[in-house]
Amino acid sequence: MGPVAAVFAWVLRRLLAPDSPSRPDSDEELFAAYVGGDPQAFDQLFSRYASALLALMRKQVRKDEDARDLVQQTFLHLHRARHDFRPGAALRPWLYTIALNLRREHFRKLGRRREDARDLTDREMPRSEQPDLGRGETAHQVRTALGLLPEGQQVVIHLHWFEGLPFAEVAEILGLTQSAAKVRAHRGYKALKQMLNDLDGGVDGAV
Amino acid sequence: MSSQDDHLDVRGEYLDKDEALQRLSEALPDGVAPDGADRQLASLLSLAAAEQSLEDHPDDMLADLRRIKDRERGVGHMLRSLPTPQRLALAVASILATVGAFRAFRPRPDWVEYPEGRMWIAAGLFGGLAIASLGRSLRPMHRPLPRAGGLVAAGVVVAFGLAALPAAHSNHHASLGGFGPLLLEHALHCLMVGIAAAAPLFVLARWLDRGAHSALSRVLLAAGAAGLAANAALQMTCPVTAPVHLLLGHAPVGILLLATAYGIRGGK
Numbered sequence: 156m157g158p159v160a161a162v163f164a165w166v167l168r169r170l171l172a173p174d175s176p177s178r179p180d181s182d183e184e185l186f187a188a189y190v191g192g193d194p195q196a197f198d199q200l201f202s203r204y205a206s207a208l209l210a211l212m213r214k215q216v217r218k219d220e221d222a223r224d225l226v227q228q229t230f231l232h233l234h235r236a237r238h239d240f241r242p243g244a245a246l247r248p249w250l251y252t253i254a255l256n257l258r259r260e261h262f263r264k265l266g267r268r269r270e271d272a273r274d275l276t277d278r279e280m281p282r283s284e285q286p287d288l289g290r291g292e293t294a295h296q297v298r299t300a301l302g303l304l305p306e307g308q309q310v311v312i313h314l315h316w317f318e319g320l321p322f323a324e325v326a327e328i329l330g331l332t333q334s335a336a337k338v339r340a341h342r343g344y345k346a347l348k349q350m351l352n353d354l355d356g357g358v359d360g361a362v
Numbered sequence: 363m364s365s366q367d368d369h370l371d372v373r374g375e376y377l378d379k380d381e382a383l384q385r386l387s388e389a390l391p392d393g394v395a396p397d398g399a400d401r402q403l404a405s406l407l408s409l410a411a412a413e414q415s416l417e418d419h420p421d422d423m424l425a426d427l428r429r430i431k432d433r434e435r436g437v438g439h440m441l442r443s444l445p446t447p448q449r450l451a452l453a454v455a456s457i458l459a460t461v462g463a464f465r466a467f468r469p470r471p472d473w474v475e476y477p478e479g480r481m482w483i484a485a486g487l488f489g490g491l492a493i494a495s496l497g498r499s500l501r502p503m504h505r506p507l508p509r510a511g512g513l514v515a516a517g518v519v520v521a522f523g524l525a526a527l528p529a530a531h532s533n534h535h536a537s538l539g540g541f542g543p544l545l546l547e548h549a550l551h552c553l554m555v556g557i558a559a560a561a562p563l564f565v566l567a568r569w570l571d572r573g574a575h576s577a578l579s580r581v582l583l584a585a586g587a588a589g590l591a592a593n594a595a596l597q598m599t600c601p602v603t604a605p606v607h608l609l610l611g612h613a614p615v616g617i618l619l620l621a622t623a624y625g626i627r628g629g630k
Contacts, residue, residue: 294413
């Protein structure tokens with residue numbers, strides 16, 4: 156390899172190789188950049204998490220505008236609390252904890268633990284005599300069943316399944332031990348299996 | 363559930379069926395293998411997740427959020443954005459400064475006659491509960507949500523309980539006031555002084571609170587803290603020791619603040 160190519164290869168390696176154990180665009184690095192004065196870093200974090208948080212809020216909040224407001228409040232709190240974030244901590248559990256606490260506060264104000272999932276839809280739980288359901292309808296029924304779970308199980312399943320978080324992180328967000336989070340998820344999945352037992356053939360019909 | 367494993371096509375946008383089953387298996391007890399029902403549930407959950415990923419993305423929310431952030435200016439925003447230890451320190455310092463100012467510039471004339479132990483107990487109870495209430499009121503949102511009931515109730519009990527105790531002494535002429543036709547006048551005077559002392563503390567606590575839609579619990583905790591601090595300040599300055607005066611002119615400061623805070627928040 157000639158000297159020019161060697162230099163080029165060296166430069167390329169430096170550019171591509173991470174300088175630190177974490178990814179160059181990790182959540183924590185983005186947040187640190189935002190705290191340091193880069194507004195676009197905040198926008199990137201918003202783009203990463205807004206949809207997931209909105210889905211989380213919509214699971215139990217009746218009005219879509221309230222769900223969207225809660226997501227905005229989450230990021231607003233993130234902005235206000237930016238100097239509280241400890242170096243070395245993980246941002247995602249922090250963000251989800253803020254979101255879930257805001258949701259709890261929302262329900263405290265409403266005076267109820269959570270809104271009944273039956274209020275979120277006019278449809279009833281599927282019965283075996285119903286015809287094959289489309290994919291969208293099947294998904295809707297699954298989400299309705301999820302909404303009927305106790306809040307603790309619902310949140311754990313949402314974080315574990317839909318967000319793909321490991322149980323260690325789920326436990327950290329919810330202030331549980333890892334085994335308690337797993338037990339809660341197991342009970343939730345088991346309850347879902349029982350509730351969705353009538354959806355025979357619904358999946359095949361949806362393809 | 364159906365035993366058919368002809369899984370839906372999740373359009374490659376989410377987990378394949380093995381990954382889906384693997385994820386579900388993480389919740390199973392050790393040594394338990396997934397069965398057909400688990401496979402079916404994994405398929406259904408994958409379907410729900412895939413459909414969820416197709417829903418609208420909140421890009422329009424970012425513009426609104428930017429506007430809200432841009433409006434965050436001024437003293438309140440600066441105070442809210444301080445790290446939590448600094449917010450707490452500022453709130454505590456303001457309480458100590460208020461009480462200290464009364465002690466320094468308007469000390470009660472019967473200071474020598476007043477039993478020292480009782481003074482310290484009262485100051486400690488008022489100050490300790492005020493600081494605890496403030497700390498809970500300013501708890502950041504990434505910590506467990508605060509509950510107000512216990513601390514607010516404790517504050518009311520302490521304020522009225524201490525006021526109802528037998529008079530600390532009757533050894534100074536200034537301490538013998540507050541009876542007869544002057545009862546209401548003196549009590550009202552202390553009430554006004556107490557509210558004047560508490561109001562800035564309450565406003566500061568609200569400025570330091572990051573809650574944009576602040577919960578009633580936080581507002582009540584801030585009001586309770588300000589009321590207790592005002593009682594401590596009155597303890598430093600008012601020489602009247604008659605329980606009836608304290609019950610009418612000192613202890614109700616916190617109650618008035620709590621009622622005002624509750625009324626302003628609409629009880630929500």
